[in-house]
Amino acid sequence: MFTRRSLITAVAATAILAGTSFASAADKMYIPLVSKGFQHQFWQAVKAGADKAAGEFGVEITFEGPDNETMVDRQIDMLAAALAKKPTAIGFAALDSQAAIPLLRQAKEAGIPVIAFDSGVDSDIPLATASTDNVAAAALAADKMAELIGGKGKVAVVAHDQTSRTGIDRRDGFLNQIKAKHPGIEVVTVQYGGGDHLKSTELTKAILTANPDLKGIFGTNEGSAIGVANGVQEMGKKDLTIIGYDSGKAQKEAIRSGLMAGAITQNPVGIGYETVKAALEASKGKSVPAAIDTGFYFYDASNIDNPEIAAVLYD
Amino acid sequence: MTAAHATKRSSIFSHLIDTGAHQKMLAFASLILLLVGFSIASPNFMQVSNMLAILQATSVNGVLAIAATLVIITGGIDLSVGTLMTFCAVIAGVILTKAGLPLPLGLIGAIGAGALCGLISGTLVAKAKIPPFIATLGMMLVLKGLSLVISGTRPIYFNDTPGFDQIARGSLIGEIFPAFPVPNGVLILFIIAGSAAYILSRTVLGRYTFALGSNEEAVRLSGVNTQSWKMGIYALAGGICGVAGILIASRLNSAQPALGLGYELEAIAAVVIGGTSLAGGRGTIMGTLIGALIMAVLTNGLRVLSVAQEWQTVVTGVIIILAVYADMVRKSKTG
Secondary structure: OHHHHHHHHHHHHHHHHHHHHHHHHOOOOEEEEEOOOOOOHHHHHHHHHHHHHHHHHOOEEEEEOOOOOOOHHHHHHHHHHHHHOOOOOEEEOOOOHHHHHHHHHHHHHOOOOEEEEOOOOOOOOOOEEEEOOHHHHHHHHHHHHHHHHOOOEEEEEEEOOOOOHHHHHHHHHHHHHHHHHOOOEEEEEEEEOOOOHHHHHHHHHHHHHHOOOEEEEEEOOHHHHHHHHHHHHHHOOOOOEEEEEOOOHHHHHHHHHOOOOEEEEEOHHHHHHHHHHHHHHHHOOOOOOOEEEOOEEEEOOOOOOOHHHHOOOOO | OHHHHHHHHHHHHHHHHHHHHHHHHHHHHHHHHHHHHHHHHOOOOOOHHHHHHHHHHHHHHHHHHHHHHHHHHOOOOOOOHHHHHHHHHHHHHHHHHHOOOOHHHHHHHHHHHHHHHHHHHHHHHHOOOOOHHHHHHHHHHHHHHHHHHHHOOOOEEOOOOOOOOHHHHOOHHHHHOOOOOOOHHHHHHHHHHHHHHHHHHHOHHHHHHHHHHHHHHHHHHOOOOHHHHHHHHHHHHHHHHHHHHHHHHHHHOEEOOOOOOOHHHHHHHHHHHOOOOOOOOOOOHHHHHHHHHHHHHHHHHHHHOOOOHHHHHHHHHHHHHHHHHHHHHHHHHHO
16 A cells, blocks of 8 residues: 555655746746735735736746735745745735744845835835835725715724734724814724625624614725625615725625725735835845835726726726 | 453554554655655755744644644544634733733743643533534634633734743754754654653553543443543643644744634644544554644645645645545555
């Protein structure tokens, strides 16, 4: 039986070798991106931007991220593997900056430039950060909400997370703007659905049950926004203003159908593109700006098909 | 009575040596094959720093897998190992950072909390007769929730406890052999593995662990208090999860309260690759250790080869199935 097992393993190992030998054959500049996620459409759009830059500048990239945003140690392992490949530069979006510091120091000692992206890295090692100004973007959502509900009434927030930088910034950006600029509006509750569609749906239904006179809900990421739309639909509510965040097929359709009033979109493609571009420039010794604002937009049924907006939306 | 015990013991031992040694050799051969394969495929794979990264990545999953092995040998399953690890890390955070107590108290507190939670799981399984899958599924959720409640849903950092991050990140071996600075976390993994292997093969608790998994009814009828022994094993496994909690907290220099879900499945995968039977009564710590190493080598190797992430997951799944299938085929031929 030993031979059979060895055979199976040998076949597996050969398959691995055959499948990847071309990867090591090319001796191009190599920039791995270690992301906070991988499966969500948002991250795939960041990857698409990185791929675009890779094609344009003739560098090789890889894009990896843990299954969910709690797996801090898995991300550290990914960073370690990326360093082992002796890359030209590294793009990194930290789940927890502190946890990554020993490896970032290692990169610095090896002279590998680090470019932070998305929520950035809380350290002075990264030379630049390519990200959305989430506080300003959520404040824009608050202004749009106020405009749409006529400046007064009750609203709620369904947020994706209370520990991550983006979760905190979007929540506080929205809440602070309401408090500062729109005194007629009361935020009755902030609930956290982990960005999970189903959980956010249930949360929304509970919020609506508790507050039948609610005027609007802000969902802070793709999963939260879709959950809010689902919940409102399941409850059969009509005159409610929903503002979402990011895009994706379901959210775009909800906006086209009028179920959702509109959403903030970041520029994920731009985040990926700018990260690779900055990494390449830093590796050549050029100076890069410390903060690269990749921008954000508010879109609704009226401008969803504008070329400028359509370019940053993803399905 | 003593005679009956003696024959039982010897039969369990011969069984162990018989299948355990074979399985270990098979798993070990697979590990070597993977290492050789990856080394040929990429010049960056076989470097000291990358080997250390693999060992470091094995440490937490390895310790969790050892805890899972003990429970699985009794014919049970522990789904709570991942969130229990997190819970213990949070307890250490509360003791060290929030209460500002000295380091040893934090470590004792974390391991003690682990053992206590294990004891609760064990009581639910042994006394309340709740199936292990359900009892530990419940504990998994309870502990995940409690970790969030106690920490206030925020990570607890250990910056005020000097030396805490050195528990996993530092290297005592590196001070003696600077060329090969094996992280302390790995050292702790091997110490836990050695202790667990000793307990399984040389102590009464170990003998009953196997006996419970082979034929619990027979053990009970021979006058053994099976409930207490089972609770003891779950408590031991819980304490080991506490060690894993300290390791991950030290490595991240923080207790991350949201982490932990999904880690139990990786631990169980390592146990199964290492040849421990989910039906109970059979298994080795050495096998589990090799299983955990195979998982880490595979994940790291595929990354170093720049295999697309979606394919990494597919390959890992296929390897788990092949490993267990090969073991089953071998068993059906010999047995």
